[in-house]
Amino acid sequence: MAVEAHVAFLGPAGTFTHEAARVLCGPNARYDACSTIDAVFDAVRRKDAPNGVVPIENSTEGSVTQALDCLLAGDVRIAGEMVLDIVHCLASHAATIAEIERVYSHPQALAQCRRWLAANVPQARLVDSPSTAAAVRHAAGDHRGAAIGSRFAAALHGVPVLHEAIQDAEHNATRFALLAPHDAARTGDDKTTIAFAVHDERGALLRVLEVFDENRINLSRIESRPSKQRAWDYVFIADLEGHRTDGNVARALTVLEKKCPMLKNLGSYPRFRG
Amino acid sequence: MAVEAHVAFLGPAGTFTHEAARVLCGPNARYDACSTIDAVFDAVRRKDAPNGVVPIENSTEGSVTQALDCLLAGDVRIAGEMVLDIVHCLASHAATIAEIERVYSHPQALAQCRRWLAANVPQARLVDSPSTAAAVRHAAGDHRGAAIGSRFAAALHGVPVLHEAIQDAEHNATRFALLAPHDAARTGDDKTTIAFAVHDERGALLRVLEVFDENRINLSRIESRPSKQRAWDYVFIADLEGHRTDGNVARALTVLEKKCPMLKNLGSYPRFRG
Numbered sequence: 001m002a003v004e005a006h007v008a009f010l011g012p013a014g015t016f017t018h019e020a021a022r023v024l025c026g027p028n029a030r031y032d033a034c035s036t037i038d039a040v041f042d043a044v045r046r047k048d049a050p051n052g053v054v055p056i057e058n059s060t061e062g063s064v065t066q067a068l069d070c071l072l073a074g075d076v077r078i079a080g081e082m083v084l085d086i087v088h089c090l091a092s093h094a095a096t097i098a099e100i101e102r103v104y105s106h107p108q109a110l111a112q113c114r115r116w117l118a119a120n121v122p123q124a125r126l127v128d129s130p131s132t133a134a135a136v137r138h139a140a141g142d143h144r145g146a147a148i149g150s151r152f153a154a155a156l157h158g159v160p161v162l163h164e165a166i167q168d169a170e171h172n173a174t175r176f177a178l179l180a181p182h183d184a185a186r187t188g189d190d191k192t193t194i195a196f197a198v199h200d201e202r203g204a205l206l207r208v209l210e211v212f213d214e215n216r217i218n219l220s221r222i223e224s225r226p227s228k229q230r231a232w233d234y235v236f237i238a239d240l241e242g243h244r245t246d247g248n249v250a251r252a253l254t255v256l257e258k259k260c261p262m263l264k265n266l267g268s269y270p271r272f273r274g
Numbered sequence: 275m276a277v278e279a280h281v282a283f284l285g286p287a288g289t290f291t292h293e294a295a296r297v298l299c300g301p302n303a304r305y306d307a308c309s310t311i312d313a314v315f316d317a318v319r320r321k322d323a324p325n326g327v328v329p330i331e332n333s334t335e336g337s338v339t340q341a342l343d344c345l346l347a348g349d350v351r352i353a354g355e356m357v358l359d360i361v362h363c364l365a366s367h368a369a370t371i372a373e374i375e376r377v378y379s380h381p382q383a384l385a386q387c388r389r390w391l392a393a394n395v396p397q398a399r400l401v402d403s404p405s406t407a408a409a410v411r412h413a414a415g416d417h418r419g420a421a422i423g424s425r426f427a428a429a430l431h432g433v434p435v436l437h438e439a440i441q442d443a444e445h446n447a448t449r450f451a452l453l454a455p456h457d458a459a460r461t462g463d464d465k466t467t468i469a470f471a472v473h474d475e476r477g478a479l480l481r482v483l484e485v486f487d488e489n490r491i492n493l494s495r496i497e498s499r500p501s502k503q504r505a506w507d508y509v510f511i512a513d514l515e516g517h518r519t520d521g522n523v524a525r526a527l528t529v530l531e532k533k534c535p536m537l538k539n540l541g542s543y544p545r546f547r548g
Binding site: 058059060061062065171172173202203205206209210212213216217218219221222223224225226228230231232234 | 332333334335336339445446447476477479480483484486487490491492493495496497498499500502504505506508
C-alpha cells in the first residue's frame with residue numbers, strides 16, 4: 001500500500017504494531033516509535049507524521065479502549081486496517097532450553113504462554129517487561145535469559161528463535177488501524193467506522209440498527225464507550241461494510257444525521273483480506 | 275442489605291471496592307481482600323465466601339472487561355449492585371501542602387488529579403502505587419509523602435485528609451457488583467444482566483433488540499466482548515430493566531432462547547437508587 005513515507009507507531013521498535021506498520025507502509029518508510037497510543041494520535045493530529053499505526057482490537061482481549069477514546073476525541077481518521085496473527089516465539093542466545101534461567105516478557109504474553117512455559121522451561125523465573133519488544137532487547141544482553149516476543153523483534157535485535165508459536169491459545173490476532181488526517185478513497189471492498197449517540201429512550205438503538213438493515217448494510221462490529229460528557233451516557237462505535245460514498249451507506253448516514261444526537265465518521269478504508 | 279456475613283473483595287483493604295462492599299454487606303461482615311478480580315470470582319465459585327464484590331464499570335473508563343469475562347466464563351451470578359462516586363482525597367501526615375515531596379497513587383488516580391496536583395503541589399514527585407489503598411498505607415509511613423486515595427482508606431490507615439475532591443473531572447463513578455452463587459429475589463424495581471450471541475448474518479442484533487422492544491423492555495446498557503471461542507466472534511452483554519421473573523422479561527427470554535445460539539442469565543438484582 002503506497003502511503004506517505006513517515007509513520008508514528010506504538011513502540012518501542014520490534015512491537016507487533018511496528019510489524020503491522022511495516023506491512024501497511026512498506027520497508028522504506030521512516031518509522032517513529034511513540035511510547036503511548038495518545039502520542040501516536042498527537043503526532044498525526046499535529047502533522048508531525050502524516051500517518052500513524054495503533055492496535056485497535058484483539059481477538060481475545062477485545063477493544064483497545066484507549067485507541068477508541070482517541071478516535072472519539074479528535075479528528076484523526078482511520079485510513080486502513082491490518083490484522084496480524086499474534087505468534088509468540090522463545091528467543092535466546094542460550095544454546096539449549098535447559099540453560100535458560102529467566103524468561104522476559106510483557107505480563108500478557110507470559111500469561112498467553114503459561115502452559116507451554118510450565119511444560120518446557122519449568123526451571124526459569126518469569127520476569128515482567130514493559131513490552132515484548134523490550135523483553136527481546138533485554139534477552140539480547142543476557143545469555144542465560146530468553147524472551148517471549150515476535151520473530152520480527154528477534155530478528156531486529158539479532159536474538160535466535162529457539163521455538164515458534166508457543167502461545168497456549170490457537171486464535172490470537174490483533175487488528176491495527178492506519179491513522180491519517182483523511183480517510184481512504186473508495187476501492188469497492190471497503191469498511192466504514194462510525195460513532196453515534198442515541199436518545200435516552202426505549203428502542204433508541206433499535207431505530208438506528210433498522211436504518212442499517214433497511215439499507216442492506218451489515219455491521220461487522222458494534223461497541224459502546226462512555227461518552228465522557230455525562231456519567232452513564234454512552235456512544236456506540238460500529239464497523240459497517242461499505243465505503244461512506246457507497247449509495248446505501250451514504251443514504252443511511254444522511255438519515256442517521258437527523259436521528260442521532262451525535263454522528264461522527266471515523267473513516268472509510270479498504271477491508272483487510274488476510 | 276442483609277446478606278451472609280463473609281465477603282471476598284478486590285483488595286487491598288481500603289480500596290473503593292472495599293468501601294462499596296461495606297455499603298452492600300454492612301460493617302459486621304467478615305471481609306477477605308483478594309489480589310485479583312479472578313480470585314474474587316474463584317472464592318465465590320469454590321464457596322470459600324458466599325459473596326464477592328468487584329468493580330464492573332466506570333463512568334469514564336467503561337467496562338471492567340476482566341469482570342465481564344469472569345461473569346461470561348463461570349456460573350457466578352450478580353445478586354446486587356452499588357454505585358460509588360469516586361472522590362479522591364490528598365492524605366498526608368505533613369502539616370502543610372508545601373512540605374510534601376512525594377505523592378503516591380495508582381497511575382489512573384494520579385492522571386485523574388493531574389491538573390489539581392500541578393496547580394497545588396507542583397514541587398512533589400509523583401510515584402506510582404499498585405492501588406490507591408496501597409498508596410495511603412505508604413503515605414502513613416512517610417511524613418514528607420502524601421497519597422491520593424479515598425476518605426475511607428485515609429481513615430482506615432489513620433492518615434489525615436488535607437484536601438477532598440481533588441479530581442479534575444466532575445463525574446467519576448464506579449458501579450460494583452455483588453456476586454453470589456444465585457441471583458436475587460424480585461423486589462419490583464430490578465435489573466437483569468444477560469449475555470447472548472447472535473448468528474453471523476445481517477440484522478441479527480436488530481432481531482434481538484426487536485424482541486426487547488416488543489416486550490416493552492428498556493436496555494440500560496449493551497456491550498460486546500470477544501467470545502473467546504472463535505476469533506472476531508462476539509457475545510453481547512446487556513442490562514435490562516426488570517427481573518427475569520417479570521412477565522415481559524420472562525417472555526422475551528423464552529423467545530431469545532430459540533433465536534440466539536447462546537443465551538445466559540448473569541443475574542437479576544435490585545436496581546441501585548443512589
